[in-house]
């Protein structure tokens with residue numbers, strides 16, 4: 001049963017992105033205005049942390065984007081002069097990525113079995129990927145990342161906070177009940193973390209020097225759904241204080257995005 005659920009989660013993680021690849025591409029087209037949606041706002045907050053780490057790397061550093069989706073990040077990193085590779089199991093997502101990147105930049109494959117030699121990359125990141133895989137697969141993925149990272153190399157990952165103020169865990173619980181009671185199938189698996197649990201998992205996998213960050217403290221997803229103009233106003237008010245607020249350790253568990261930076 002456990003194995004069936006694990007395979008179901010793995011397959012759905014790819015299928016749902018075959019179905020939503022065009023939506024992701026459209027969202028990224030709008031990210032120049034990072035107040036346009038809760039997606040754009042959240043990515044801006046993640047990017048602040050991601051680029052803070054990436055821009056410390058020397059030109060030509062080898063970077064791997066796991067679950068690279070439409071290739072949005074790879075396109076930017078190439079322009080900074082990094083040697084980038086993406087791995088992406090969804091064919092539809094890959095097509096988007098391949099249309100904007102040099103041939104061979106993106107390969108088909110999974111974080112569970114990375115098609116690269118040991119000690120290959122200086123920096124590896126996975127944005128909104130591990131949330132679709134169960135606990136065992138998260139651990140397996142962390143071990144694969146450690147294997148292909150160079151000694152001293154960094155892993156940057158984003159995760160879903162169980163106690164996020166946007167109440168996404170409640171929405172997922174309602175969807176699970178709908179499946180049980182009305183047979184409405186779940187579209188994908190959702191793995192939640194707390195900062196403490198995630199830190200333990202990363203240590204258990206073999207990472208060290210782990211830093212945790214929170215990003216996006218307010219329930220903007222709900223506010224944008226109620227009213228887009230209201231969402232924009234709230235996001236604009238929040239932005240100047242969000243990075244500090246979300247990252248206070250007592251508040252970190254309530255931020256929408258939980259970010260981990262860990263060293264091999």
Ligand SMILES: C[S@@+](CC[C@H](N)C(=O)[O-])C[C@H]1O[C@@H](n2cnc3c(N)ncnc32)[C@H](O)[C@@H]1O
Nearest residue numbers: 013014017067068069090093110111127128129
């Ligand atoms: C929410 S999307 C995020 C895409 C991209 N990282 C971004 O931030 O735009 C999650 C991505 O993870 C990919 N994915 C699903 N299962 C995966 C696996 N086992 N290994 C690597 N990537 C996976 C999906 O196909 C999808 O492109």
